[in-house]
Amino acid sequence: TQQYRITLLPGDGIGPEIIAIATQSLKTVGAQLDLTFEFQEALIGGAAIEATGNPLPEETLQTCRDSDAVLLAAIGGYKWDSLPRNLRPETGLLGLRAGLELFANLRPAQILPQLIDASSLKRELVEGVDIMVVRELTGGAYFGQPKGIFETETGVKRGVNTIAYTEPEIDRIGRVAFETAQKRGGRLCSVDKANVLEVSQLWRDRISALAEDYPDVELSHLYVDNAAMQLVRAPKQFDTIVTSNLFGDILSDIAAMLTGSIGMLPSASLGASGPGVFEPVHGSAPDIAGQDLANPLAQVLSAAMMLRYGLNQPTAADRLEQAVLGVLEQGYRTGDIQSPGTTLVGCKEMGDALMQQL
Amino acid sequence: TQQYRITLLPGDGIGPEIIAIATQSLKTVGAQLDLTFEFQEALIGGAAIEATGNPLPEETLQTCRDSDAVLLAAIGGYKWDSLPRNLRPETGLLGLRAGLELFANLRPAQILPQLIDASSLKRELVEGVDIMVVRELTGGAYFGQPKGIFETETGVKRGVNTIAYTEPEIDRIGRVAFETAQKRGGRLCSVDKANVLEVSQLWRDRISALAEDYPDVELSHLYVDNAAMQLVRAPKQFDTIVTSNLFGDILSDIAAMLTGSIGMLPSASLGASGPGVFEPVHGSAPDIAGQDLANPLAQVLSAAMMLRYGLNQPTAADRLEQAVLGVLEQGYRTGDIQSPGTTLVGCKEMGDALMQQL
Ligand SMILES: CC(C)[C@H](C(=O)O)[C@@H](O)C(=O)O
Numbered sequence: 001t002q003q004y005r006i007t008l009l010p011g012d013g014i015g016p017e018i019i020a021i022a023t024q025s026l027k028t029v030g031a032q033l034d035l036t037f038e039f040q041e042a043l044i045g046g047a048a049i050e051a052t053g054n055p056l057p058e059e060t061l062q063t064c065r066d067s068d069a070v071l072l073a074a075i076g077g078y079k080w081d082s083l084p085r086n087l088r089p090e091t092g093l094l095g096l097r098a099g100l101e102l103f104a105n106l107r108p109a110q111i112l113p114q115l116i117d118a119s120s121l122k123r124e125l126v127e128g129v130d131i132m133v134v135r136e137l138t139g140g141a142y143f144g145q146p147k148g149i150f151e152t153e154t155g156v157k158r159g160v161n162t163i164a165y166t167e168p169e170i171d172r173i174g175r176v177a178f179e180t181a182q183k184r185g186g187r188l189c190s191v192d193k194a195n196v197l198e199v200s201q202l203w204r205d206r207i208s209a210l211a212e213d214y215p216d217v218e219l220s221h222l223y224v225d226n227a228a229m230q231l232v233r234a235p236k237q238f239d240t241i242v243t244s245n246l247f248g249d250i251l252s253d254i255a256a257m258l259t260g261s262i263g264m265l266p267s268a269s270l271g272a273s274g275p276g277v278f279e280p281v282h283g284s285a286p287d288i289a290g291q292d293l294a295n296p297l298a299q300v301l302s303a304a305m306m307l308r309y310g311l312n313q314p315t316a317a318d319r320l321e322q323a324v325l326g327v328l329e330q331g332y333r334t335g336d337i338q339s340p341g342t343t344l345v346g347c348k349e350m351g352d353a354l355m356q357q358l
Numbered sequence: 359t360q361q362y363r364i365t366l367l368p369g370d371g372i373g374p375e376i377i378a379i380a381t382q383s384l385k386t387v388g389a390q391l392d393l394t395f396e397f398q399e400a401l402i403g404g405a406a407i408e409a410t411g412n413p414l415p416e417e418t419l420q421t422c423r424d425s426d427a428v429l430l431a432a433i434g435g436y437k438w439d440s441l442p443r444n445l446r447p448e449t450g451l452l453g454l455r456a457g458l459e460l461f462a463n464l465r466p467a468q469i470l471p472q473l474i475d476a477s478s479l480k481r482e483l484v485e486g487v488d489i490m491v492v493r494e495l496t497g498g499a500y501f502g503q504p505k506g507i508f509e510t511e512t513g514v515k516r517g518v519n520t521i522a523y524t525e526p527e528i529d530r531i532g533r534v535a536f537e538t539a540q541k542r543g544g545r546l547c548s549v550d551k552a553n554v555l556e557v558s559q560l561w562r563d564r565i566s567a568l569a570e571d572y573p574d575v576e577l578s579h580l581y582v583d584n585a586a587m588q589l590v591r592a593p594k595q596f597d598t599i600v601t602s603n604l605f606g607d608i609l610s611d612i613a614a615m616l617t618g619s620i621g622m623l624p625s626a627s628l629g630a631s632g633p634g635v636f637e638p639v640h641g642s643a644p645d646i647a648g649q650d651l652a653n654p655l656a657q658v659l660s661a662a663m664m665l666r667y668g669l670n671q672p673t674a675a676d677r678l679e680q681a682v683l684g685v686l687e688q689g690y691r692t693g694d695i696q697s698p699g700t701t702l703v704g705c706k707e708m709g710d711a712l713m714q715q716l
């Protein structure tokens with residue numbers, strides 16, 4: 001029997017409700033495949049601020065480091081929005097990414113046939129869309145120095161952030177992207193703004209150089225403004241996309257929205273070694289928290305990504321993913337993905353249906 | 359009789375063909391309304407590189423400065439893509455923006471009923487969409503210092519760009535945006551990434567402070583990732599959007615693409631005083647250049663924006679815009695906006711139809 005230590009970070013809002021379903025699914029599939037999960041819970045985001053005054057207590061980071069993988073739900077809420085920056089939930093999330101050196105963020109956006117009508121795009125344009133955005137997660141504008149709000153000589157304030165990448169930083173995310181493309185459709189589109197930004201020029205040069213090591217991958221380049229347009233115009237042209245932190249934030253959300261159901265989308269954040277963090281793309285939805293209304297499926301699919309990318313247990317991952325498709329096929333829907341002719345269920349009922357499937 | 363000096367910058371690719379139609383339209387409408395245009399042509403982009411080795415010769419900048427408004431077509435082409443950065447067509451465009459201090463870029467995205475089926479979004483979601491993106495154009499990541507590719511102590515290269523805004527830079531674009539919103543639907547959405555970037559925090563603080571001077575405008579804020587999603591999900595929620603240079607590049611292109619016909623979209627770039635630059639959103643389309651296939655309507659609508667925002671001649675602007683709607687109503691279409699049941703025409707024929715309308 002294979003044993004795994006999993007850190008659970010329920011975070012805020014609907015987090016605790018949806019992570020409970022994911023934990024239950026993991027236990028069920030684990031029992032079937034002789035995998036044992038030892039779960040330990042830790043605080044992050046608003047919940048951590050309330051308890052400790054810090055959105056990412058050192059103890060949480062240590063617990064994560066001591067585990068095989070981290071399952072995160074969601075952070076944030078109106079309550080903490082006006083706190084100073086270093087005390088905000090988001091700062092905890094950024095600290096987790098930096099602290100675990102999670103430089104590679106995988107964000108799949110796949111149209112599920114059962115939910116295709118939820119897309120704002122015409123059916124024929126999104127049918128079969130299956131995009132993986134590989135976003136750099138520990139560099140670029142999010143972490144570049146100098147940053148801050150400074151007073152200039154003339155007494156006015158100047159806000160500054162720095163977009164910066166070194167060659168090794170580009171290479172390591174580039175390699176993850178090429179390898180991801182190899183395992184998918186074999187096409188990689190690198191997105192930058194090399195016609196304006198020097199940092200993008202370096203990005204493009206390095207990605208182009210790496211391509212020599214991956215002759216089986218077809219590489220293309222797009223400027224970020226054009227990439228955003230092309231995602232909206234004809235998303236089927238994309239297979240794997242690789243881009244920097246800030247562009248990836250935007251493009252992965254566009255790709256997610258094409259599916260029309262961001263309540264269904266998981267993500268994985270990986271480092272070179274050490275535990276990865278797996279979390280849904282959606283937020284903490286404080287408005288529906290604690291009412292048994294949340295959609296737990298993105299959290300379950302995040303657990304599947306954990307099994308696949310974090311623990312190398314593809315069979316278990318497949319089972320969770322099949323179960324999710326199964327409940328959709330049966331017609332179960334939470335409020336966010338409801339459509340005529342389907343059966344509206346709450347978070348717990350959705351969990352029960354999943355366990356049935358499993 | 360009112361006399362205007364207009365600098366024409368045909369640039370590259372289809373530029374000369376489409377600017378010819380716009381010039382013709384201006385003459386026609388000018389004759390009707392007793393406006394005289396004195397046109398002077400100057401070089402920019404690839405055309406300028408070929409002739410002078412410089413994408414923005416000093417003479418061009420001077421000619422522009424000495425005129426009442428500048429009508430630009432489009433720049434760029436594969437031919438110049440591999441030149442060093444300081445010799446690229448884009449560098450000429452950025453130099454023009456900086457040289458004329460064109461800090462305010464207005465990019466309307468309006469769904470035309472005649473072309474609604476060209477949108478990749480479902481009809482009911484885009485019907486009536488009418489968005490104005492006000493993009494800051496001379497600051498932020500495009501111009502911030504330091505920038506470049508530097509060697510670090512360990513001998514690896516590091517690409518660097520700086521996103522920077524001072525309070526006065528934010529205030530002046532903010533005021534343009536509030537005033538634009540006042541003349542439109544009265545709603546302004548400011549887009550930033552204040553949960554991560556300090557420069558965005560300053561942006562949000564200043565825009566919020568300015569709101570006090572515009573009690574008739576309803577101000578909201580969105581993070582850029584969410585704004586991109588919302589544009590794709592439900593674009594009708596937007597009236598006027600204000601944002602920084604890099605975010606504006608991306609968001610204005612998304613908004614443009616929602617219309618499904620970026621061949622139809624004009625833009626205006628304005629400074630505090632001095633001439634503005636008016637140009638279509640689309641590129642130079644080198645693949646169809648010189649074949650009488652280009653769509654001149656965005657260029658004509660750019661001339662209309664020039665009349666409205668640059669020369670304060672709203673009646674003349676209305677006439678050009680009505681003429682464009684008129685030819686569409688008659689069913690004339692260039693290849694890029696063709697649909698079943700319409701009449702395919704070339705660039706010149708489209709021009710002839712326009713003159714008929716006028
Ligand atoms: C919450 C925020 C800091 C975060 C980001 O910008 O990375 C989120 O938008 C995301 O994409 O994970």
Ligand SMILES: CC(C)[C@H](C(=O)O)[C@@H](O)C(=O)O
Nearest residue numbers: 195196225448449451452607
């Ligand atoms: C050509 C390029 C430099 C330019 C920009 O990025 O501003 C273009 O994309 C635009 O939006 O006008």
